[in-house]
Amino acid sequence: MSDRAAKPRPQFKNINVWQLINYRLPLAGQLSILHRVSGAMLFLMLPTVILPLFAMSFTSPQGFAKLAVVTDMWFVKLVLLALLWGFLHHFCAGIRYLALDLHHGLDKHAAKRSAGVVFGVSLGLTVVFGLKLFGAW
Amino acid sequence: MASPERIGTKRLVVGAHYGVGEFVIQRVTAVILAIYTVVLFIGILMMPGFTFQAWRDLFTFGVGGFPMGQLLATLAFFSLGWHAWIGVRDIWMDYVKPTGVRLGLQVLTILWLVGSVVYFVVILWGA
Numbered sequence: 001m002s003d004r005a006a007k008p009r010p011q012f013k014n015i016n017v018w019q020l021i022n023y024r025l026p027l028a029g030q031l032s033i034l035h036r037v038s039g040a041m042l043f044l045m046l047p048t049v050i051l052p053l054f055a056m057s058f059t060s061p062q063g064f065a066k067l068a069v070v071t072d073m074w075f076v077k078l079v080l081l082a083l084l085w086g087f088l089h090h091f092c093a094g095i096r097y098l099a100l101d102l103h104h105g106l107d108k109h110a111a112k113r114s115a116g117v118v119f120g121v122s123l124g125l126t127v128v129f130g131l132k133l134f135g136a137w
Numbered sequence: 138m139a140s141p142e143r144i145g146t147k148r149l150v151v152g153a154h155y156g157v158g159e160f161v162i163q164r165v166t167a168v169i170l171a172i173y174t175v176v177l178f179i180g181i182l183m184m185p186g187f188t189f190q191a192w193r194d195l196f197t198f199g200v201g202g203f204p205m206g207q208l209l210a211t212l213a214f215f216s217l218g219w220h221a222w223i224g225v226r227d228i229w230m231d232y233v234k235p236t237g238v239r240l241g242l243q244v245l246t247i248l249w250l251v252g253s254v255v256y257f258v259v260i261l262w263g264a
Contacts, residue, residue, distance in 0.1 A: 039224045046221070047253040055260045057192060064189040091174065094167050101164060 028115040035093040038086035045083055077133055084133065085126045092122040159223045166220035173213040196261060207261055214261075218254045222246065 012023055025033065042050075056063040056070070070076055096118050099105060105114050131137060177195065184191045198206040225246045233239045 036224075036228065039221070040228060043221050043225050043249075046217075047249065047256060051253060051256050051260070054257075057189075058196070058260055059263075061189040064192065091171065095171065098164060098167065 026112070027119070028111050031093050031096070031115045031118055034089055035097075038090040038093075041082070041086045042090060045079075045086075049079060049083065080133055081126075081130050084129050085122070088122040088125050088129075089118075092118045092125075159226075163220055163223040166216040166223075169216040170213060170220060173209065173216075210261055211258060214254055214257045218250045222250055225250075 010022075012019065015023060053067065053070070057067045058064075071080065096114050099114070100111070105111055180195050184195070194206070196206050196210045197204065226243060229239050229242045229246070233242060
């Protein structure tokens with residue numbers, strides 16, 4: 001039979017870091033690992049980027065005015081864009097997880113569809129707010 | 138059917154609450170943060186203009202002399218710290234197996250987050 005002649009599918013058991021490159025995750029799996037990555041990123045940026053900018057904007061009118069100058073630099077904009085994506089992905093994927101915890105959309109097709117919706121909404125909003133950030137509107 | 142404290146045939150899980158508390162707290166704090174974020178975003182959209190005073194008022198508005206804005210922001214930030222602690226702790230528990238290294242990273246995580254919460258409270262309530 002042709003099934004037996006077919007090449008055996010690769011098997012992954014306890015994969016190491018280098019095998020990750022060739023390992024294709026399903027959409028919901030990509031959402032999941034990016035949920036973790038974005039959460040870790042927000043954790044690292046909290047006292048290093050978010051709070052210093054908040055402190056600057058919040059403590060004095062001069063600092064508030066300076067915020068516009070600081071955020072006008074392109075590399076600051078890039079950091080803020082990453083932050084924006086991280087937050088939006090974590091937020092949207094998190095809402096999906098709360099729904100899953102309540103046993104909404106647990107079957108394979110619904111889970112794949114909701115993962116697609118999360119990517120669509122979070123990336124779409126990142127583009128919209130990103131255009132705002134870079135002064136397109 | 139295995140007894141509750143025995144997972145499979147080999148692994149004996151010991152402890153008092155098996156992480157259920159952390160699981161629930163992570164979700165409760167997530168809901169608090171989601172609600173606070175949406176309310177804050179609506180507040181930003183309704184700002185009369187992007188001025189220093191309007192920006193401060195988002196976090197410092199009072200209700201009958203009571204510092205409601207600061208209280209809500211502080212509660213939200215405590216939720217954030219607790220939420221992040223559980224998430225980052227899970228990352229270390231998944232990927233870092235040597236107990237000493239994991240403990241060290243967990244201590245650093247706690248210092249990082251407690252420092253952040255204190256920093257935020259100082260910004261918010263000071264000046």
